[in-house]
Amino acid sequence: MARTTGSHSQITGPRVRAVATELFAQHGYAAVSMRKIAAEVGVQVGALYNYIPDKQTLLFDLMQEHMDALLAALEDDPDRPPIERLNHFVRFHIRFHHGRSDAVFIAYMELRNLTPENFARVEQLRKRYEDSLQAIIEAGRDAGVFRVADAKIATLAIIAMLTGVTTWFRSGGRLSLDEIEAQYWQLVCGALGASSEAS
Template identity: 65%
Template structure:
Protein backbone atom coordinates (compact mmCIF):
# COMPACT_ATOMS: atom_id res chain seq x y z
CA UNK A 1 0.00 0.00 0.00
CA UNK A 2 1.36 3.39 -0.93
CA UNK A 3 2.03 5.88 1.82
CA UNK A 4 -0.36 8.82 2.00
CA UNK A 5 1.07 12.04 0.56
CA UNK A 6 2.75 14.02 3.30
CA UNK A 7 3.02 10.98 5.58
CA UNK A 8 6.33 10.46 7.34
CA UNK A 9 7.13 7.61 9.72
CA UNK A 10 8.69 9.94 12.31
CA UNK A 11 5.44 11.93 12.36
CA UNK A 12 2.84 9.22 11.76
CA UNK A 13 4.18 6.75 14.34
CA UNK A 14 3.93 9.20 17.25
CA UNK A 15 0.50 10.36 16.02
CA UNK A 16 -0.73 6.76 16.00
CA UNK A 17 0.52 6.22 19.57
CA UNK A 18 -1.03 9.50 20.76
CA UNK A 19 -4.39 8.71 19.14
CA UNK A 20 -4.40 5.16 20.52
CA UNK A 21 -3.51 6.42 24.02
CA UNK A 22 -6.39 8.91 23.97
CA UNK A 23 -8.92 6.47 22.51
CA UNK A 24 -7.93 3.62 24.84
CA UNK A 25 -8.14 5.95 27.86
CA UNK A 26 -11.48 7.39 26.81
CA UNK A 27 -13.30 4.27 25.60
CA UNK A 28 -11.27 1.31 26.88
CA UNK A 29 -8.91 -0.94 24.97
CA UNK A 30 -11.53 -3.56 24.07
CA UNK A 31 -13.96 -0.99 22.64
CA UNK A 32 -11.46 0.67 20.28
CA UNK A 33 -10.79 -0.73 16.83
CA UNK A 34 -7.75 -0.25 14.66
CA UNK A 35 -10.07 1.49 12.19
CA UNK A 36 -10.97 4.09 14.84
CA UNK A 37 -7.30 4.73 15.55
CA UNK A 38 -6.57 5.07 11.83
CA UNK A 39 -9.49 7.48 11.39
CA UNK A 40 -8.25 9.62 14.29
CA UNK A 41 -4.83 9.86 12.63
CA UNK A 42 -6.21 10.30 9.11
CA UNK A 43 -4.67 7.21 7.55
CA UNK A 44 -6.03 4.00 6.06
CA UNK A 45 -6.52 1.21 8.61
CA UNK A 46 -3.99 -0.97 6.78
CA UNK A 47 -1.33 1.71 7.24
CA UNK A 48 -1.33 1.10 11.00
CA UNK A 49 0.24 -2.28 10.41
CA UNK A 50 3.35 -0.55 9.07
CA UNK A 51 3.84 0.68 12.65
CA UNK A 52 2.52 -2.16 14.80
CA UNK A 53 1.66 -5.80 14.15
CA UNK A 54 -1.55 -5.70 16.23
CA UNK A 55 -3.58 -3.77 18.79
CA UNK A 56 -2.11 -5.57 21.81
CA UNK A 57 1.42 -4.70 20.72
CA UNK A 58 0.34 -1.08 20.38
CA UNK A 59 -1.00 -1.13 23.95
CA UNK A 60 2.14 -2.87 25.20
CA UNK A 61 4.34 -0.24 23.51
CA UNK A 62 2.33 2.55 25.17
CA UNK A 63 2.61 0.97 28.63
CA UNK A 64 6.31 0.22 28.21
CA UNK A 65 7.03 3.71 26.94
CA UNK A 66 5.30 5.16 30.02
CA UNK A 67 7.22 2.98 32.46
CA UNK A 68 10.56 3.49 30.72
CA UNK A 69 10.00 7.25 30.76
CA UNK A 70 8.95 7.22 34.43
CA UNK A 71 12.01 5.23 35.54
CA UNK A 72 14.39 7.32 33.42
CA UNK A 73 12.93 10.56 34.79
CA UNK A 74 13.29 9.35 38.40
CA UNK A 75 16.92 8.41 37.68
CA UNK A 76 17.68 12.05 36.82
CA UNK A 77 15.72 13.48 39.76
CA UNK A 78 17.84 15.02 42.50
CA UNK A 79 16.92 12.78 45.41
CA UNK A 80 18.33 14.61 48.37
CA UNK A 81 20.40 13.16 51.19
CA UNK A 82 18.98 10.61 53.57
CA UNK A 83 15.72 8.64 53.54
CA UNK A 84 13.46 11.51 54.62
CA UNK A 85 14.66 13.84 51.86
CA UNK A 86 14.56 11.02 49.31
CA UNK A 87 11.02 10.07 50.32
CA UNK A 88 9.88 13.67 49.92
CA UNK A 89 11.61 13.86 46.54
CA UNK A 90 9.85 10.66 45.45
CA UNK A 91 6.42 11.91 46.54
CA UNK A 92 6.78 15.23 44.77
CA UNK A 93 8.33 13.65 41.67
CA UNK A 94 5.62 11.00 41.30
CA UNK A 95 2.82 13.56 41.50
CA UNK A 96 4.52 16.12 39.25
CA UNK A 97 5.52 13.57 36.61
CA UNK A 98 2.17 11.81 36.43
CA UNK A 99 -0.05 14.91 36.46
CA UNK A 100 1.32 15.65 32.98
CA UNK A 101 0.41 12.12 31.79
CA UNK A 102 -3.07 11.21 33.07
CA UNK A 103 -3.99 9.08 30.04
CA UNK A 104 -0.76 7.07 30.25
CA UNK A 105 -1.27 6.55 33.99
CA UNK A 106 -4.88 5.46 33.46
CA UNK A 107 -3.83 2.91 30.83
CA UNK A 108 -1.05 1.59 33.06
CA UNK A 109 -3.54 0.70 35.76
CA UNK A 110 -6.76 -0.07 33.92
CA UNK A 111 -5.67 -1.77 30.71
CA UNK A 112 -2.79 -3.96 31.90
CA UNK A 113 -5.25 -6.86 32.03
CA UNK A 114 -5.52 -6.81 28.23
CA UNK A 115 -1.94 -7.95 27.73
CA UNK A 116 -0.97 -11.53 27.05
CA UNK A 117 1.22 -13.32 29.63
CA UNK A 118 4.62 -12.34 28.19
CA UNK A 119 3.72 -8.68 27.69
CA UNK A 120 2.02 -8.56 31.11
CA UNK A 121 5.15 -9.97 32.77
CA UNK A 122 7.36 -7.39 31.04
CA UNK A 123 5.26 -4.45 32.25
CA UNK A 124 4.91 -5.94 35.74
CA UNK A 125 8.70 -6.22 35.85
CA UNK A 126 9.07 -2.53 35.05
CA UNK A 127 6.48 -1.65 37.69
CA UNK A 128 8.33 -3.72 40.29
CA UNK A 129 11.56 -1.98 39.30
CA UNK A 130 9.97 1.41 39.98
CA UNK A 131 8.26 0.25 43.19
CA UNK A 132 11.56 -1.15 44.47
CA UNK A 133 13.04 2.34 44.37
CA UNK A 134 10.44 3.57 46.86
CA UNK A 135 10.62 0.39 48.92
CA UNK A 136 14.39 0.84 49.25
CA UNK A 137 13.87 4.36 50.61
CA UNK A 138 11.34 3.07 53.13
CA UNK A 139 13.58 0.20 54.27
CA UNK A 140 16.51 2.55 54.73
CA UNK A 141 14.28 4.91 56.74
CA UNK A 142 13.12 2.05 58.97
CA UNK A 143 16.72 0.88 59.46
CA UNK A 144 17.72 4.43 60.44
CA UNK A 145 14.84 4.66 62.92
CA UNK A 146 13.16 7.44 60.91
CA UNK A 147 10.15 5.51 59.62
CA UNK A 148 7.73 3.02 61.08
CA UNK A 149 6.55 0.73 58.29
CA UNK A 150 5.97 -2.84 59.53
CA UNK A 151 5.69 -4.13 55.94
CA UNK A 152 7.67 -2.07 53.45
CA UNK A 153 6.04 -3.72 50.40
CA UNK A 154 2.50 -2.90 51.55
CA UNK A 155 3.58 0.63 52.50
CA UNK A 156 5.14 1.04 49.04
CA UNK A 157 2.00 -0.10 47.22
CA UNK A 158 -0.25 2.06 49.43
CA UNK A 159 1.86 5.18 48.90
CA UNK A 160 2.07 4.70 45.12
CA UNK A 161 -1.68 4.09 44.90
CA UNK A 162 -2.37 7.23 46.93
CA UNK A 163 0.00 9.36 44.84
CA UNK A 164 -1.22 7.99 41.52
CA UNK A 165 -4.82 8.72 42.49
CA UNK A 166 -4.12 12.43 42.13
CA UNK A 167 -4.37 12.07 38.34
CA UNK A 168 -8.04 11.07 38.63
CA UNK A 169 -9.25 14.23 40.36
CA UNK A 170 -6.72 17.03 39.88
CA UNK A 171 -7.70 19.75 37.41
CA UNK A 172 -5.36 22.52 36.31
CA UNK A 173 -6.67 25.90 37.45
CA UNK A 174 -8.71 24.34 40.25
CA UNK A 175 -8.71 25.16 43.95
CA UNK A 176 -5.20 23.81 44.60
CA UNK A 177 -1.95 24.42 42.75
CA UNK A 178 0.31 21.50 41.88
CA UNK A 179 2.78 22.64 44.52
CA UNK A 180 0.06 22.78 47.18
CA UNK A 181 -1.09 19.27 46.25
CA UNK A 182 2.52 18.13 46.60
CA UNK A 183 2.72 19.75 50.04
CA UNK A 184 -0.48 18.07 51.24
CA UNK A 185 0.46 14.64 49.92
CA UNK A 186 3.97 14.88 51.32
CA UNK A 187 2.49 15.66 54.74
CA UNK A 188 0.14 12.65 54.49
CA UNK A 189 2.89 10.26 53.37
CA UNK A 190 5.26 11.51 56.07
CA UNK A 191 2.61 10.90 58.73
CA UNK A 192 1.72 7.50 57.25
CA UNK A 193 5.25 6.24 57.82
CA UNK A 194 5.54 8.08 61.15
CA UNK A 195 8.50 10.16 60.04
Protein backbone atom coordinates in the same frame (compact mmCIF):
# COMPACT_ATOMS: atom_id res chain seq x y z
CA MET B 1 -5.77 7.78 -4.96
CA ALA B 2 -3.23 6.26 -2.61
CA ARG B 3 -0.53 8.21 -0.88
CA THR B 4 -1.80 11.65 0.09
CA THR B 5 0.11 14.89 -0.21
CA GLY B 6 2.43 15.81 2.63
CA SER B 7 2.24 12.48 4.43
CA HIS B 8 5.37 11.33 6.18
CA SER B 9 6.34 8.44 8.32
CA GLN B 10 7.82 10.81 10.87
CA ILE B 11 4.44 12.47 11.31
CA THR B 12 2.07 9.53 10.99
CA GLY B 13 4.08 7.15 13.15
CA PRO B 14 4.05 9.21 16.35
CA ARG B 15 0.51 10.34 15.64
CA VAL B 16 -0.71 6.74 15.65
CA ARG B 17 0.75 6.26 19.12
CA ALA B 18 -0.57 9.55 20.41
CA VAL B 19 -4.07 8.90 19.10
CA ALA B 20 -4.04 5.34 20.43
CA THR B 21 -2.97 6.55 23.87
CA GLU B 22 -5.80 9.05 23.98
CA LEU B 23 -8.48 6.67 22.71
CA PHE B 24 -7.38 3.70 24.83
CA ALA B 25 -7.46 5.87 27.94
CA GLN B 26 -10.86 7.29 27.08
CA HIS B 27 -12.75 4.21 25.96
CA GLY B 28 -10.53 1.24 26.84
CA TYR B 29 -8.39 -0.98 24.65
CA ALA B 30 -11.11 -3.45 23.73
CA ALA B 31 -13.62 -0.73 22.90
CA VAL B 32 -11.33 1.05 20.45
CA SER B 33 -11.14 -0.44 16.95
CA MET B 34 -8.27 -0.04 14.55
CA ARG B 35 -10.64 1.80 12.24
CA LYS B 36 -11.39 4.41 14.90
CA ILE B 37 -7.70 4.98 15.45
CA ALA B 38 -7.14 5.25 11.70
CA ALA B 39 -10.02 7.70 11.31
CA GLU B 40 -8.65 9.91 14.08
CA VAL B 41 -5.19 9.83 12.53
CA GLY B 42 -6.76 10.65 9.18
CA VAL B 43 -5.74 7.54 7.33
CA GLN B 44 -7.13 4.19 6.19
CA VAL B 45 -6.88 1.14 8.44
CA GLY B 46 -4.26 -0.66 6.42
CA ALA B 47 -1.82 2.23 6.74
CA LEU B 48 -1.56 1.66 10.49
CA TYR B 49 0.23 -1.60 9.86
CA ASN B 50 3.18 0.26 8.41
CA TYR B 51 3.90 1.39 11.96
CA ILE B 52 2.69 -1.37 14.24
CA PRO B 53 2.76 -5.16 13.88
CA ASP B 54 -0.62 -5.61 15.56
CA LYS B 55 -3.00 -4.09 18.09
CA GLN B 56 -1.68 -6.06 21.04
CA THR B 57 1.89 -4.94 20.40
CA LEU B 58 0.71 -1.34 20.13
CA LEU B 59 -0.80 -1.57 23.61
CA PHE B 60 2.25 -3.27 25.03
CA ASP B 61 4.63 -0.72 23.50
CA LEU B 62 2.64 2.17 24.95
CA MET B 63 2.81 0.61 28.41
CA GLN B 64 6.44 -0.33 28.21
CA GLU B 65 7.45 3.13 27.02
CA HIS B 66 5.58 4.68 29.90
CA MET B 67 7.19 2.45 32.47
CA ASP B 68 10.64 2.85 30.92
CA ALA B 69 10.29 6.63 30.96
CA LEU B 70 9.13 6.49 34.57
CA LEU B 71 12.07 4.41 35.70
CA ALA B 72 14.56 6.45 33.69
CA ALA B 73 13.30 9.75 35.08
CA LEU B 74 13.40 8.70 38.72
CA GLU B 75 16.63 9.70 40.34
CA ASP B 76 17.33 8.25 43.75
CA ASP B 77 20.56 8.82 45.60
CA PRO B 78 21.03 6.15 48.32
CA ASP B 79 23.66 8.30 49.98
CA ARG B 80 21.27 11.08 50.91
CA PRO B 81 19.12 11.02 54.05
CA PRO B 82 15.96 8.85 53.73
CA ILE B 83 13.67 11.78 54.44
CA GLU B 84 15.13 13.69 51.50
CA ARG B 85 14.89 10.66 49.24
CA LEU B 86 11.26 10.21 50.24
CA ASN B 87 10.50 13.87 49.65
CA HIS B 88 12.01 13.64 46.20
CA PHE B 89 10.10 10.47 45.39
CA VAL B 90 6.73 11.89 46.42
CA ARG B 91 7.17 15.10 44.47
CA PHE B 92 8.61 13.26 41.48
CA HIS B 93 5.74 10.79 41.36
CA ILE B 94 3.08 13.48 41.40
CA ARG B 95 4.87 15.67 38.88
CA PHE B 96 5.78 12.92 36.48
CA HIS B 97 2.29 11.46 36.37
CA HIS B 98 0.62 14.83 36.01
CA GLY B 99 0.12 15.61 32.34
CA ARG B 100 0.55 11.97 31.42
CA SER B 101 -2.76 10.89 32.87
CA ASP B 102 -3.70 8.99 29.70
CA ALA B 103 -0.59 6.83 29.83
CA VAL B 104 -1.00 6.29 33.59
CA PHE B 105 -4.58 5.24 33.07
CA ILE B 106 -3.61 2.73 30.42
CA ALA B 107 -0.71 1.33 32.42
CA TYR B 108 -3.03 0.58 35.35
CA MET B 109 -6.28 -0.31 33.60
CA GLU B 110 -5.28 -2.33 30.57
CA LEU B 111 -3.00 -4.87 32.22
CA ARG B 112 -5.65 -7.54 31.80
CA ASN B 113 -5.66 -7.04 28.04
CA LEU B 114 -2.02 -7.96 27.72
CA THR B 115 -0.91 -11.42 26.72
CA PRO B 116 0.66 -13.33 29.63
CA GLU B 117 4.21 -12.69 28.38
CA ASN B 118 3.63 -8.98 27.88
CA PHE B 119 1.90 -8.75 31.25
CA ALA B 120 4.86 -10.33 32.97
CA ARG B 121 7.26 -7.84 31.41
CA VAL B 122 5.22 -4.78 32.36
CA GLU B 123 4.66 -6.17 35.83
CA GLN B 124 8.40 -6.55 36.24
CA LEU B 125 8.93 -2.87 35.46
CA ARG B 126 6.24 -1.87 37.90
CA LYS B 127 7.82 -3.99 40.59
CA ARG B 128 11.14 -2.29 40.01
CA TYR B 129 9.51 1.07 40.60
CA GLU B 130 7.81 -0.16 43.77
CA ASP B 131 11.08 -1.60 44.98
CA SER B 132 12.78 1.76 44.69
CA LEU B 133 10.25 3.27 47.09
CA GLN B 134 10.43 0.29 49.39
CA ALA B 135 14.21 0.68 49.58
CA ILE B 136 13.77 4.27 50.74
CA ILE B 137 11.24 3.27 53.37
CA GLU B 138 13.43 0.47 54.66
CA ALA B 139 16.43 2.77 54.83
CA GLY B 140 14.41 5.27 56.82
CA ARG B 141 13.07 2.61 59.14
CA ASP B 142 16.55 1.22 59.76
CA ALA B 143 17.83 4.71 60.44
CA GLY B 144 15.05 5.21 62.95
CA VAL B 145 13.42 8.17 61.19
CA PHE B 146 10.38 6.27 59.86
CA ARG B 147 8.04 4.32 62.11
CA VAL B 148 6.48 1.64 59.93
CA ALA B 149 5.23 -1.86 60.72
CA ASP B 150 5.64 -3.40 57.27
CA ALA B 151 7.67 -1.72 54.53
CA LYS B 152 5.95 -3.59 51.70
CA ILE B 153 2.46 -2.57 52.77
CA ALA B 154 3.54 1.00 53.36
CA THR B 155 5.00 1.04 49.86
CA LEU B 156 1.81 -0.20 48.21
CA ALA B 157 -0.35 2.11 50.29
CA ILE B 158 1.69 5.19 49.43
CA ILE B 159 1.89 4.43 45.72
CA ALA B 160 -1.86 3.84 45.57
CA MET B 161 -2.41 7.11 47.40
CA LEU B 162 -0.10 9.10 45.14
CA THR B 163 -1.31 7.57 41.90
CA GLY B 164 -4.87 8.43 42.86
CA VAL B 165 -4.03 12.06 42.21
CA THR B 166 -4.14 11.52 38.45
CA THR B 167 -7.77 10.41 38.60
CA TRP B 168 -9.05 13.73 39.86
CA PHE B 169 -6.42 16.44 39.54
CA ARG B 170 -6.76 18.85 36.62
CA SER B 171 -4.75 22.02 36.19
CA GLY B 172 -6.69 25.18 36.92
CA GLY B 173 -8.70 23.67 39.73
CA ARG B 174 -9.03 24.75 43.32
CA LEU B 175 -5.44 23.85 44.16
CA SER B 176 -2.17 24.20 42.30
CA LEU B 177 0.20 21.33 41.71
CA ASP B 178 2.58 22.85 44.25
CA GLU B 179 -0.10 22.81 46.91
CA ILE B 180 -1.05 19.24 46.03
CA GLU B 181 2.56 18.20 46.38
CA ALA B 182 2.87 19.86 49.75
CA GLN B 183 -0.30 18.25 51.07
CA TYR B 184 0.62 14.78 49.91
CA TRP B 185 4.08 15.24 51.35
CA GLN B 186 2.51 15.94 54.72
CA LEU B 187 0.18 12.94 54.42
CA VAL B 188 2.99 10.58 53.44
CA CYS B 189 5.26 11.85 56.19
CA GLY B 190 2.56 11.39 58.77
CA ALA B 191 1.76 7.89 57.55
CA LEU B 192 5.39 6.93 58.00
CA GLY B 193 5.58 8.59 61.37
CA ALA B 194 8.15 11.17 60.24
CA SER B 195 8.21 14.90 60.69
CA SER B 196 7.31 16.77 57.51
CA GLU B 197 9.32 19.82 58.50
CA ALA B 198 12.58 18.20 57.50
CA SER B 199 13.77 18.38 53.91
